Amino acid sequence: MKICFFSDIHGNIFSFKEFLKDIKNRDIDLIVFGGDFFGYYYYVNEIIDEVRKRNIISILGNHDRYFLDLLENKIDENWLISKYGNTYKNIINRISKANLKYILNLPIKYEIKYNELKIGFFHGSPDEPLWGRIYPDTDIKTLNKIEEYNIVFLGHTHHKMIRKAGNTIIINPGSLGQQRDGKGTSYVLFDTETLDTKFIIVEYNVYDLIEKINLYDKDNDRLKEVLLRKSIL
Secondary structure, three states: OEEEEEOOOOOOHHHHHHHHHHHOOOOOOEEEEOOOOOOOOOOHHHHHHHHHHOOOEEOOOHHHHHHHHHHOOOOOHHHHHHHHOHHHOOHHHHOOHHHHHHHHOOOOEEEEEEOOEEEEEEOOOOOOOOOOOOOOOOOHHHOOOHHHOOEEEOOOOOOEEEEEEOOEEEEEEOOOOOOOOOOOOEEEEEEOOOOOEEEEEOOOOHHHHHHHHHHHOOOOHHHHHHHHOOOOO
16 A cells, blocks of 8 residues: 655645645555644645545644634634734634534544554554654653554654654654754655555745745745745755
8 A cells, every 4th residue: 555644734835736736647556644734824725625526534633722712712812823924814814614623523543454454544643642752862761551553654743754663663754844953845756565665755935925924024034034944964
């Protein structure tokens, strides 16, 4: 089985459109999204529309949880805006009813068994599905649930990664919406027969998105800087 896993799109419709073009002619059996439709950028509705239309399996991310907390009056909108930008401004009234229903029903993890493999998909980690952070240098010896799976896919950190914990392969595709490792927006292809992992860089015109940032968040330099970051390695 050929698996496509992407995560952390964060309202970036420009990279998402290029991703859809890129996977169109690839041999893929299963597509899973690792969460975070919301946060930072501005095209959440449009992206959810496409994900729903294509029946892409999705799980809840921490920014999706922020949106639900806002809906339930558990978090302050101004705080979200101050940290993550005007994508959160009046977001409750801008989400379509169909997309709201979709987000309300997202699970916090997805699991499958294929042949002898138990495969888990999480936004954060098996131990903390929403909030866990596993970086390339995280001490994974402290994690308890990783080795319940043969393959673990996760997102959240925006850093591309492939590691092993015992006999468990841990894969992070990086972010499709907001790269932070300086290596580009990306997703991953995984072959369950060969266990081959391939990171695919998605090229898009980042200045199209920066133009929108200048329109909605002109004083938020971080939203622009992270998009232009380059790896020193």
